[in-house]
Amino acid sequence: MDRDFESNNAERFQTSPEGNKHAKLWVVASGKGGVGKTFVSSSLGITLSKLGHSVVIVDLDLSGANVHTTLGVKPSHMNIRHYFEGVKTLQELVIPTQFSHLSYVQGFWDSWTPIDFSIAQINSLIPQIKNLRADYVVVDLGAGALEAHLELFKAADEKFLVTSPEPTSIEKTYRFIEAFVCHTLKQDSTPDAYGNMISTLRSHRQRTLGKPFSFRSFLKEQTGLHYDFFENMASSPVRLLVNSCRSQSNTDLGHSIKSVCNKYYDLNIDFAGAIDYDNAVWQAVRGREHVLISQPFTSLAGQFLGTCKQLIDPEELRAVV
Numbered sequence: 001m002d003r004d005f006e007s008n009n010a011e012r013f014q015t016s017p018e019g020n021k022h023a024k025l026w027v028v029a030s031g032k033g034g035v036g037k038t039f040v041s042s043s044l045g046i047t048l049s050k051l052g053h054s055v056v057i058v059d060l061d062l063s064g065a066n067v068h069t070t071l072g073v074k075p076s077h078m079n080i081r082h083y084f085e086g087v088k089t090l091q092e093l094v095i096p097t098q099f100s101h102l103s104y105v106q107g108f109w110d111s112w113t114p115i116d117f118s119i120a121q122i123n124s125l126i127p128q129i130k131n132l133r134a135d136y137v138v139v140d141l142g143a144g145a146l147e148a149h150l151e152l153f154k155a156a157d158e159k160f161l162v163t164s165p166e167p168t169s170i171e172k173t174y175r176f177i178e179a180f181v182c183h184t185l186k187q188d189s190t191p192d193a194y195g196n197m198i199s200t201l202r203s204h205r206q207r208t209l210g211k212p213f214s215f216r217s218f219l220k221e222q223t224g225l226h227y228d229f230f231e232n233m234a235s236s237p238v239r240l241l242v243n244s245c246r247s248q249s250n251t252d253l254g255h256s257i258k259s260v261c262n263k264y265y266d267l268n269i270d271f272a273g274a275i276d277y278d279n280a281v282w283q284a285v286r287g288r289e290h291v292l293i294s295q296p297f298t299s300l301a302g303q304f305l306g307t308c309k310q311l312i313d314p315e316e317l318r319a320v321v
């Protein structure tokens with residue numbers, strides 16, 4: 001990488017006027033693996049940076065880092081392992097990319113042994129992430145509803161849940177949402193009330209309750225469970241992205257999943273966008289160039305632009321791509 005560029009870009013991140021503000025945390029998760037989280041994370045990061053915002057993408061997929069590959073850069077020796085081993089702060093691991101305003105933190109790629117992180121580790125990482133010198137931090141998570149994933153998801157300002165239109169992915173998307181709801185409720189509930197809630201939800205799933213069930217009313221009626229949860233979910237909803245859409249019926253799945261969540265869990269999720277399937281995506285990865293860079297004026301690029309613009313405070317919309 002060009003050294004002058006590297007130092008200039010590094011300087012921009014050091015002297016960001018937003019230095020004292022918390023970075024907005026966007027977390028990208030999925031129930032199933034291989035549905036496009038890394039593609040979505042890198043695309044959101046690139047789109048935000050094209051809009052003039054400073055962005056750091058943090059690769060937190062412990063099962064194998066990929067962000068560097070989608071950005072077309074070589075994996076860096078300095079990586080998140082050095083943070084977890086206490087050798088570096090997270091800020092010290094921020095590496096500039098060839099794109100203006102866009103940096104990243106290299107994920108684990110040289111650990112040789114399986115890695116997992118605890119809730120305690122994630123809770124100490126969250127303030128470091130929010131204190132990174134950037135307007136936005138986009139986190140690419142590994143697949144599945146692990147507790148540490150749910151904890152980070154809960155802390156996010158924007159929570160993206162990516163699904164493909166495949167039934168296997170949709171099924172795991174519902175499981176992720178259920179796990180997220182229960183993880184969040186568990187922390188503020190008494191063990192008895194939580195146990196009773198799980199067994200009621202199980203009966204609801206098995207259709208053995210014998211009467212219509214409203215999760216919202218159930219929570220309101222119970223002592224030891226917190227109804228506030230629904231209020232919080234309304235102000236910071238899960239945002240569903242349906243990736244790799246090949247037809248209108250694929251796109252419409254987003255509306256169906258939203259209405260199922262409403263009907264079965266009284267839960268309001270946001271259908272934040274449908275992303276086309278486009279062969280150019282994987283072809284660009286093979287060529288080590290991101291498709292939003294090699295083909296910036298496609299409908300795919302427009303879909304990410306639409307999603308980002310809808311979530312950015314209008315006063316912060318600085319430039320047009």
Ligand SMILES: Nc1ncnc2c1ncn2[C@@H]1O[C@H](COP(=O)(O)OP(=O)(O)OP(=O)(O)O)[C@@H](O)[C@H]1O
Nearest residue numbers: 033034035036037038039143244276277278281282
């Ligand atoms: N919209 C799309 N159109 C075409 N190909 C896509 C699209 N989104 C992702 N892909 C391709 O699908 C594959 C999986 O994508 P990606 O690596 O982003 O998924 P992931 O959810 O991060 O996977 P993992 O769970 O293994 O981390 C990649 O080859 C990627 O290039």
Ligand SMILES: [Mg+2]
Nearest residue numbers: 037038061066
């Ligand atoms: Mg990935």
